[in-house]
Amino acid sequence: MKISLAWLREYVDVESPLPEFLDRLTMIGLVVEEWKEINGDIILDVETYANRPDTLGHLGMAREVAAMLRSSLKEQTWPLTELPAKTSAFVDVQILDEDLCPRYCGIVVTGVKTGPSPDWLRAKIEAMGLRPINNVVDVTNYVLFATGQPIHAFDLAKIAGPRLAIRRAKKGEAIRTLEGKTVALSTDMLVIADEKRPVAIAGVIGGEESAVTDATQDVFIESATFDPVSVRKTRKALEIQTDACYRFERGADIAFAPQAAIMAASLLTQFGGKAAKEPVDIYPKPRKLKEIVLRGRRISDLLGVDIDDEFVEMTLGDLGFGLTANQHSIWRVQVPSFRVDIEREADLIEEIARFYGYDKIPVVVPPLEVLEAVPSDREKIQKLSQALFHHGFDEVINQSFADPEKEAVFRSGKAPVEIRNPISTKASLLRTTLLGGLLENTAWNRNRGTEGVHIFEIGNIYFRNEDATAEKLHLGLSTTGPLGTPHWKGRPGEANFFHLKGAVEACLESLRYAPFSFKEDGHPFFEEDYSLAVLYKGEKIGRMGQVHSRLLDLYSLGGPVYAAELDLDLLFGKQPRPFEYVPPPKFPSVVRDLSFLVDRDVPFQEIKQALDKMVVPYLEEFSIIDHYAGGRIPRDKKSLSLRFTFRNPKATLLAKDVDKAEQKIIKNLKSAFKIQLREGGESP
């Protein structure tokens, strides 16, 4: 809201220097966002709140300033040059919908010499950032910016009278507005209609046909109160925004309507007009002022400070509230009609706090009270992140939106959630996978000269689940290019399938979600031969693989990119293995390496599972230490070397016991996989 300091001074004396004045305004909640000097006046741009329509005019601002400065408002008088006839002799106003129009006032002014406004009025209109039109239109704007009450001027000659109805629009009715746009009206919109047609959309905008022009002589001034919700719905449906509807939808001061009409009429009499003897004022159900009980005890309970009764009474009094002391420190408070925001005791306490000064309320650090902590996945996410940082993955965060064209290529198998009013068509869905963002980040970085891109994201994906929507916390990983920068000790390795798999394994191990397993998957995200499902306790919790070339093309990415996506909500819902401590062994272990040939199409995982199931005495653990094919190895075979660690926890192991165990392993592997032992157990 633009506030002219000169205009404000017509209502209240402001003597303090500007910086101090602005600081004090800030401390009662009126923040001046910027100010500038125009023609010796200072124009403040004050931030206003949706619940304070009373501050949308100079009068209302002056009330706040007067209370702040502990001074009072200057009285203004609006004399009229009167006609013998009453307004009702010219216009017969009928409210047909009292809910949408609780009060309608109007006054006729005849014989106005329409023309350019005098300088003082032009200056005020210009100070508000508007262009002066003519004295009649400028007067309506003046009243709006002076008092916050929107008024409208009709050219009386253009109203097919005398009957003027405030009613809902009829089916099929339309109006050409002051903006020159013809809009179709619906039956829930309130209009001002003469005997032929709507002449204004109530509280929103006037009609062009009944508008004041330079030829206008007789004017009908409207000053009414309209239902805020109705005005809001109408202006939204019609996509019209005016200074009037901005105020009506926040709530106008119903008590002030007649005064605003008289103020306008008084100004028009300065331009030769003569006002009708009496305004019309249709107010079928006059409203009583709200009354609230205010307890002094509640003030200190809520603010944490004791405030004198005297201060409470003075502040509320200055702001226009009526106070009756019921008993000691309890008041019955009458809320002035312009304060539509005040409904409860807490609202009054805020008023007292604002003027008492937030800075004077003490600073109390509450005593530390330990409540039972709500369990969260925070620790798990932190551990997971640490494992990934350790593996050289950088963390990214992407916007949750997805481009429908790209989403279709992904074929995530999930029905996306659509946004009804998206920012752009390229962001009209919510992502069903984290992979899109990761590939986009990869392309962005590659295009800027970063070759090695190893990234992860932890965030929600969203999808439709029949009629409902769902969101799941996912972990996405992707890796491509060199694993580090070139160094004099040697070139860095390249990201590969097993680098990614190692990171996935590390994530699961770090949270003790073990044993986990992998299974060939064939998911559309990945190349056929490089697609694995990740399983924990037999349930699929994610997938990984080499990203399909179809998706790389989508982001103009060359070279292999490896990616994984895990459903963390699903995983975190499962029980991890408990942490167990094992004392360091007292007796030494014996290590035996076993090299053998096996059919090339036998996956290592099968051998591993067979060994896991085998009961071998003293076997502590085993690992694969070499894997080789080609060269001197027959084409249909591969060579594996496994390292077995044996230990007797209770005694030093004897060679013959290890021999026995080793023989058992060999025998079992021979029968299950037809392995052929290699000489010396060495790899080529």
Added chain:
Amino acid sequence: MLSPNIRKFKTTIDVYRTKLEEQSAQIQDLRALEELHHQFLSRKRGTITLLFEQLKEFDPEEKPAAGQLLNALKNEVQERFSALETKLKTPAKPKGEIDISLPGEKLYWGAPHPVRLFQQEIENIFVSMGFSIEGGPEIETDYYNFEALNFPPHHPARDDWDTLYITDKLLLRTHTSPVQIRVMEKKKPPIKIIIPGKVFRRETPDPTHLPMFFQIEGLVVDKGITFAHLKGTLEYFLKRLFGERIKIRFRPSFFPFTEPSAEVDIECLACGAKNPDCRICGGTGWKEILGSGMVDPQVFKNVNIDPETYSGWAFGMGIDRTAMFAFGISDMRYFFENDLRFIRQFTLK
């Protein structure tokens, strides 16, 4: 002039000296060195020992000169042997091949996203004050996002929260505040929680606005909670985050779900309130950092908590927006472009 005896003795010594030089030059390992050591310094048959035996045969006046010659040799032998030993005991180092001024080898360590990093800093402060961390859905109902928070349908206050809608009743939450309602519906006071998370607004991307960003919400509900506690807790928090000496200001504001409401400003770190043209604070010297207030009685009624018995306060703060201010980042879009040249800098934070 040297006497003939001395001259002869000197020649002998010189022969051994040459021998020492020749033989020690050939020494390759400690074993050979030990043999040579034995040959020269053995107490029984060592060369030096035998030469000392010869010393006895000199005339008393020739003895000091001869002794001097022999001691010189003995010192040379000992020095050379100890030098050889040191050399043989340190690993072979071909000259000039190892340049220890070369840079070391480093493990590559991934970087946290700056928003997450800052979020954790904030969380840690509140956790240390006994707050728990809560979360809630990002796709919300109109009821939780607006109505229960005292935004009546069709109220202009909703205009301050430009909303992305899924359906008439479903939307992308515009703030983390709906989680307040969800928690208070389930749990009775005392409540002491923070709620970090993603929020959405219908904003066209520019340096200070994005349609998705991060917010952190706090809520305390108990008997006897006052505005003074709100001030105390938030001042403590901001001082931990920005330093003990930071200036803090509470001023009146409006939020539908708090009454009284307060906006909290801190002094502008960019200009120290000294630059009238500062782009961060607009020359006011103050930077708006969070919104807060006492929980509105209507909100309590909506979750069946009696506002006569309980009171509480809440705050909400933009995580990325505050991180921009704390790190001096000029464009919010940097956070979500995910340029690794940007993100990797935060390994140092």
